[in-house]
Amino acid sequence: xxxxxxxxxxxxxxxxxxxxxxxxxxxxxxxxxxxxxxxxxxxxxxxxxxxxxxxxxxxxxxxxxxxxxxxxxxxxxxxxxxxxxxxxxxxxxxxxxxxxxx
Numbered sequence: 001x002x003x004x005x006x007x008x009x010x011x012x013x014x015x016x017x018x019x020x021x022x023x024x025x026x027x028x029x030x031x032x033x034x035x036x037x038x039x040x041x042x043x044x045x046x047x048x049x050x051x052x053x054x055x056x057x058x059x060x061x062x063x064x065x066x067x068x069x070x071x072x073x074x075x076x077x078x079x080x081x082x083x084x085x086x087x088x089x090x091x092x093x094x095x096x097x098x099x100x101x102x
Contacts, residue, residue, distance in 0.1 A: 041072035041073050041074040041076060042072065042073050043070050043071070043072060043073075044071050044072055044073045045070070045071045046068065046069070046070050046071075047068070047069050047071075048066055048067070048068050048069075048082070049066065049067050049069070050065070050066065053065070057098060061095060063081075063082045063083055063084050063086075063087070064081055064082070064083075065082075066081070066082035067079050067080070067081060067082070068080050068081075068082055068086075
């Protein structure tokens, strides 16, 4: 009985040690809040062109027709072409319904 109690105590100690190590590993680098934030400019605004499009029933939306532009707080900009992978399945479902969408 005493042997089982010692083994159980040892297992609980090792489990506690593993949990503590995991919590320490999840801490912020350098011990500073936000230490894992990417350095560089932050996005100031995002726009998409064209801002709206009209399709007839049965016509497929061509994602490549849309350009996303990000303006950063340091004055630089970046532009990418919209892809189907950037649209959630939920939003694709909404876009498949006839009507106006935001």
